[in-house]
Amino acid sequence: MTHKVLLLPGDGIGPEIxxxxxxxxxxxxxxxxxxxxxxxxxxxxxxxxxxxPLPAETLDKAKAARxxxxxxxxxxxxxxxxDLAKRPEKGLLGLRKNLGLFGNLRPAMLYPQLAxxxxxxxxxVAGLDIMIVRELTGGIYFGQPRGIEERDGERVGFNTYVYxxxxxxxxxxxxxxxxxxxxKKLCSVDKANVLEVTILWREVMERLAPEYPDVExxxxxxxxxxxxxxxxxxxxxxxxxxxxxGDILSDAAAMLTGSIGMxxxxxxxxxxxxMYEPCHGSAPDIAGQxxxxxxxxxxxxxxxxxxxxxxxxMAERIEAAVGKVLDDGLRTADIASEGMQTIGTDAMGDxxxxx
Amino acid sequence: MTHKVLLLPGDGIGPEIxxxxxxxxxxxxxxxxxxxxxxxxxxxxxxxxxxxPLPAETLDKAKAARxxxxxxxxxxxxxxxxDLAKRPEKGLLGLRKNLGLFGNLRPAMLYPQLAxxxxxxxxxVAGLDIMIVRELTGGIYFGQPRGIEERDGERVGFNTYVYxxxxxxxxxxxxxxxxxxxxKKLCSVDKANVLEVTILWREVMERLAPEYPDVExxxxxxxxxxxxxxxxxxxxxxxxxxxxxGDILSDAAAMLTGSIGMxxxxxxxxxxxxMYEPCHGSAPDIAGQxxxxxxxxxxxxxxxxxxxxxxxxMAERIEAAVGKVLDDGLRTADIASEGMQTIGTDAMGDxxxxx
Ligand SMILES: CC(C)[C@H](C(=O)O)[C@@H](O)C(=O)O
Ligand SMILES: CC(C)[C@H](C(=O)O)[C@@H](O)C(=O)O
Numbered sequence: 095m096t097h098k099v100l101l102l103p104g105d106g107i108g109p110e111i112x113x114x115x116x117x118x119x120x121x122x123x124x125x126x127x128x129x130x131x132x133x134x135x136x137x138x139x140x141x142x143x144x145x146x147p148l149p150a151e152t153l154d155k156a157k158a159a160r161x162x163x164x165x166x167x168x169x170x171x172x173x174x175x176x177d178l179a180k181r182p183e184k185g186l187l188g189l190r191k192n193l194g195l196f197g198n199l200r201p202a203m204l205y206p207q208l209a210x211x212x213x214x215x216x217x218x219v220a221g222l223d224i225m226i227v228r229e230l231t232g233g234i235y236f237g238q239p240r241g242i243e244e245r246d247g248e249r250v251g252f253n254t255y256v257y258x259x260x261x262x263x264x265x266x267x268x269x270x271x272x273x274x275x276x277x278k279k280l281c282s283v284d285k286a287n288v289l290e291v292t293i294l295w296r297e298v299m300e301r302l303a304p305e306y307p308d309v310e311x312x313x314x315x316x317x318x319x320x321x322x323x324x325x326x327x328x329x330x331x332x333x334x335x336x337x338x339x340g341d342i343l344s345d346a347a348a349m350l351t352g353s354i355g356m357x358x359x360x361x362x363x364x365x366x367x368x369m370y371e372p373c374h375g376s377a378p379d380i381a382g383q384x385x386x387x388x389x390x391x392x393x394x395x396x397x398x399x400x401x402x403x404x405x406x407x408m409a410e411r412i413e414a415a416v417g418k419v420l421d422d423g424l425r426t427a428d429i430a431s432e433g434m435q436t437i438g439t440d441a442m443g444d445x446x447x448x449x
Numbered sequence: 450m451t452h453k454v455l456l457l458p459g460d461g462i463g464p465e466i467x468x469x470x471x472x473x474x475x476x477x478x479x480x481x482x483x484x485x486x487x488x489x490x491x492x493x494x495x496x497x498x499x500x501x502p503l504p505a506e507t508l509d510k511a512k513a514a515r516x517x518x519x520x521x522x523x524x525x526x527x528x529x530x531x532d533l534a535k536r537p538e539k540g541l542l543g544l545r546k547n548l549g550l551f552g553n554l555r556p557a558m559l560y561p562q563l564a565x566x567x568x569x570x571x572x573x574v575a576g577l578d579i580m581i582v583r584e585l586t587g588g589i590y591f592g593q594p595r596g597i598e599e600r601d602g603e604r605v606g607f608n609t610y611v612y613x614x615x616x617x618x619x620x621x622x623x624x625x626x627x628x629x630x631x632x633k634k635l636c637s638v639d640k641a642n643v644l645e646v647t648i649l650w651r652e653v654m655e656r657l658a659p660e661y662p663d664v665e666x667x668x669x670x671x672x673x674x675x676x677x678x679x680x681x682x683x684x685x686x687x688x689x690x691x692x693x694x695g696d697i698l699s700d701a702a703a704m705l706t707g708s709i710g711m712x713x714x715x716x717x718x719x720x721x722x723x724m725y726e727p728c729h730g731s732a733p734d735i736a737g738q739x740x741x742x743x744x745x746x747x748x749x750x751x752x753x754x755x756x757x758x759x760x761x762x763m764a765e766r767i768e769a770a771v772g773k774v775l776d777d778g779l780r781t782a783d784i785a786s787e788g789m790q791t792i793g794t795d796a797m798g799d800x801x802x803x804x
Contacts, residue, residue, distance in 0.1 A: 168642070183642045213569050213680055234610060240645050248614045251649030255589060256607040258600070285693075287523070287538045288590055294597050294606030317696045321704040324679065325568055338640075341672045342697060349676040375673075 097129045097403050100159035102152070105138040105172075105182055106376025107386035107439075108165025114388035114443035115163055118395050121447055122408055129403075132159070136189065137167030137182035137376075141175075147185030148192075156189055161402040162369040163394060164189075166376035182376075190230050195361035195369055196261070197268040198228040198340065199401075202327075202347035202357065207420040211352030211429050214327070224330045224347055225276060227269040228340025230361055232261045235337045255291050257336065262298040264364070269334035270306040279331035281312045283319045283339055295336065316343070323347055348373045355387030355428040358394035360401050368402040370394040384438040387426035389416055392446055415449035422449075452484045452758050455514035457507070460493040460527075460537055461731025462741035462794075463520025469743035469798035470518055473750050476802055477763055484758075487514070491544065492522030492537035492731075496530075502540030503547075511544055516757040517724040518749060519544075521731035537731075545585050550716035550724055551616070552623040553583040553695065554756075557682075557702035557712065562775040566707030566784050569682070579685045579702050580631060582624040583695025585716055587616045590692045610646050612691065617653040619719070624689035625661040634686035636667045638674045638694055650691065671698070678702055703728045710742030710783040713749035715756050723757040725749040739793040742781040744771055747801055770804035777804075 099119065103112035119131050134152040141147050147167070156162050167182040175181050189195070204212065204222040212219045237254030244250075266282075273280040282299045284292035296313055303311045314322065316339045322329060323343065327350050335343060348354045357373040372390030380386055396412040399405040423434045424445050430436045437445070454474065458467035474486050489507040496502050502522070511517050522537040530536050544550070559567065559577040567574045592609030599605075621637075628635040637654045639647035651668055658666045669677065671694045677684060678698065682705050690698060703709045712728040727745030735741055751767040754760040778789045779800050785791045792800070 173642075178642075178645065178648065181642060187643070213573050215568060215570060218568050235643055237607070242645050242649050245613070249649060250611060250613045251644075251646035252592070252609060252611040253644045253646050254607060254609055256605060258605045259603045285696075287528075287533075287536060288542070289606075289608045290533065290595050290597050291606035291608050293533065294604060317700040320675065320697045320701040321709070324701055324704045325707075339697075341640075342675045342694075345672040346675040346679055346701065349679045352680075354676070 095128065097161070098159045099129050099131045099398070100155050100162045101131055101133045102136045102162060102164045103133070103139070104136055104165040104167045104376065105169050106166055106378040106381040108167070108376055110382070110384065110386050110439050111372065111388040111391035112163070112165040114439065115391045115395050117443055117447060118392050118412065125408070127405060127408060136164065136185040138169055138172040140185060141172060141180055141182065147180060147182050148188040153188070153192055156193060160367060161398045162189070163398060164369055164371040165391065166372065166374070168376050169378040171378070187235065189369060190361060191236060193367060193369065194231060194363040196229060196231040196265060197362040198230040199272070199360045199362070200226040200228060200344040200348065200357070200373060201359070202226065202344070202351055204351045205353065205356060205420060208351070208353045208356065208429055210431055212350060213352055214350060219327060219350060222327055222351060224327065225272055225332045226340060226344040226347055227265065227272055227332060227334040228344055229261065229265040229336050232257055233337035255289065255338070257291050257295060259294065259298055262295050263302065265334065266299050266302045269332055270302060270309050273309045273332040274306060277331040278309050279312070280309050281314055281319070281330055281333050283314050283316050283333060283335035283343065285316050286313070287315060292336070299334070319343060320346060323350065344373070353429050354390070355426065356389050356393065358390050358397045360397045362401060366402055368398065370398040384440055385427045386439050387428050388439050388443050389426070389446070392416065392443070415446050418449040419445045450483065452516070453514045454484050454486045454753070455510050455517045456486055456488045457491045457517060457519045458488070458494070459491055459520040459522045459731065460524050461521055461733040461736040463522070463731055465737070465739065465741050465794050466727065466743040466746035467518070467520040469794065470746045470750050472798055472802060473747050473767065480763070482760060482763060491519065491540040493524055493527040495540060496527060496535060496537065502535060502537050503543040508543070508547055511548060515722060516753045517544070518753060519724055519726040520746065521727065521729070523731045524733040526733070542590065544724060545716060546591060548722060548724065549586060549718040551584060551586040551620060552717040553585040554627070554715045554717070555581040555583060555699040555703065555712070555728060556714070557581065557699070557706055559706045560708065560711060560775060563706070563708045563711065563784055565786055567705060568707055569705055574682060574705060577682055577706060579682065580627055580687045581695060581699040581702055582620065582627055582687060582689040583699055584616065584620040584691050587612055588692035610644065610693070612646050612650060614649065614653055617650050618657065620689065621654050621657045624687055625657060625664050628664045628687040629661060632686040633664050634667070635664050636669055636674070636685055636688050638669050638671050638688060638690035638698065640671050641668070642670060647691070654689070674698060675701060678705065699728070708784050710781065711744050711748065713745050713752045715752050717756060721757055723753065725753040739795055740782045741794050742783050743794050743798050744781070744801070747771065747798070770801050773804040774800045
């Protein structure tokens with residue numbers, strides 16, 4: 095069966111790193127992988143052409159694909175757009191919502207070769223391997239009512255943080271299952287001492303726990319979780335949380351490694367259809383200079399092969415190739431260090447393909 | 450004029466550290482400070498006696514006081530209380546709301562003597578001095594509607610993140626004025642690419658900026674702010690943000706110093722009435738063992754003298770005494786390090802008083 099893959103380069107450094115992913119997919123094809131790769135526009139680059147960040151054509155292609163590879167969206171060019179619905183970010187949010195990609199897997203792991211890149215002391219991060227499971231299609235990102243309106247003679251802005259039991263349950267199951275495959279520790283992050291919505295969150299996690307007796311469930315308030323990530327990140331195995339807290343904590347966790355340019359992510363729906371993207375953003379400041387790190391994007395290809403296409407062997411080959419390139423002392427500027435060779439985006443792509 | 454001060458020891462280690470603050474206040478009195486110190490119950494300890502975390506008597510005393518010194522509230526003993534309104538945290542939130550203490554100042558500064566306590570590499574945190582200005586009486590903490598209810602056959606939890614222009618403006622002014630007194634850099638943190646309420650937030654900050662031409666205003670998304678705090682915290686001077694983001698970021702920032710047991714905080718209303726408390730929590734696991742660090746609580750006394758009582762000279766004497774104690778190599782367990790002398794809560798109180 096031919097796997098349909100949609101490549102969405104997006105904005106900023108997106109096109110450069112997507113070009114490396116495309117070469118990688120081509121080489122997988124030559125190695126026997128049966129895929130059909132299409133391309134599409136999303137984000138600011140789609141807005142520039144079609145006047146909207148998620149054109150119908152792109153959404154149709156996305157629905158038809160088994161997996162989507164996304165570079166990154168956003169940039170200062172579109173930050174001043176008055177209408178939030180036209181901003182690049184809405185392209186990304188629209189894909190997540192329309193495809194029901196509720197399960198966001200964000201690994202924060204430290205490559206031993208890059209230990210010195212972390213801003214934390216080496217002993218605190220050596221061997222770090224956290225999986226953050228973030229709910230991605232609910233919570234305050236999508237809650238209604240929302241808006242800015244006049245009340246009592248002044249403007250008021252408002253958003254709604256909302257979760258139903260079934261939404262919490264399905265992300266809870268993803269997290270418990272993930273913990274079962276890993277070190278069997280699950281920490282659920284909430285603010286149940288203040289927010290009712292997270293009281294329900296905690297209750298549902300508690301209700302699920304007996305079904306996964308091999309997993310040790312704990313709860314942590316979000317402020318404490320932010321502290322513990324800085325203080326002693328290795329205490330975590332799998333973390334599950336809502337959309338907004340997950341946004342904040344997964345970025346902090348990724349940054350602990352010092353090499354966010356290395357971290358892929360997956361966003362899955364119930365049928366295993368998925369969108370794969372680097373954890374880093376569109377980095378408009380370095381776009382077009384051939385200095386961006388393509389490894390998170392290439393590792394996103396590996397994640398896609400594993401989670402949506404069931405091609406574990408090929409995923410492992412890619413991950414091994416990335417390991418080898420690091421062992422060989424090759425680095426892009428973001429992870430450069432003394433004694434290593436700093437190379438550009440294309441050259442890093444070449445090196446992975448060769449490996 | 451006699452300054453009225455209300456001491457609320459609270460729960461966990463609260464009473465132990467409050468005892469040291471009380472001794473300190475007594476010694477200020479002997480040195481000529483005209484104060485009248487009352488005590489009251491709040492949090493779990495109030496619930497145990499009166500069945501509610503903020504008894505009317507405590508609230509009345511608080512309203513009558515110029516300043517309140519609070520130890521800490523909360524603990525596992527009360528975490529299972531079904532009724533959120535009865536939890537210790539509601540005592541704290543009730544004080545904030547009823548006294549209109551909207552301006553929360555949370556310094557994250559590194560004591561040079563404690564540089565090695567940080568989990569970050571020394572060069573990244575040496576000289577760290579950030580002031581987080583957190584809005585404290587609005588946002589999702591207090592927004593209506595909120596609750597858990599049945600919808601379409603299942604339960605749904607919901608909270609409302611809401612700010613009016615005037616609420617944003619008054620905390621913005623606090624932050625701009627703070628920046629004027631410091632290094633003239635203000636970073637406003639929001640999630641304006643997703644949340645309407647923070648689009649309004651950003652707009653109001655922009656509108657205020659021309660009134661403070663000496664302050665350089667920048668904006669950062671909350672996920673990026675969490676990353677930047679880990680990556681390069683010294684880029685920040687003053688940070689202003691809403692209640693929820695402020696809760697998360699101020700704890701992360703405090704933890705960067707590695708010595709959250711050293712950090713005081715202030716919560717002020719429009720008339721300069723204030724509540725002062727350590728940034729750390731009630732630490733029930735070490736309560737009653739005479740090992741808690743009383744310094745954040747004693748430094749909260751100094752902050753109170755400065756911000757609510759206008760007694761700068763005495764505030765400086767306390768801060769200098771704390772500096773001397775650290776120079777002398779005295780440490781509580783949380784900040785213990787090789788070659789230093791580890792002492793208990795009482796002994797640390799003695800040392801500060803002596804200094
Ligand atoms: C671009 C933005 C809308 C997005 C989010 O907040 O979810 C990004 O920060 C992410 O984490 O994928
Ligand atoms: C105890 C809790 C309600 C409180 C808060 O979330 O504001 C605390 O975390 C704080 O930051 O002062």
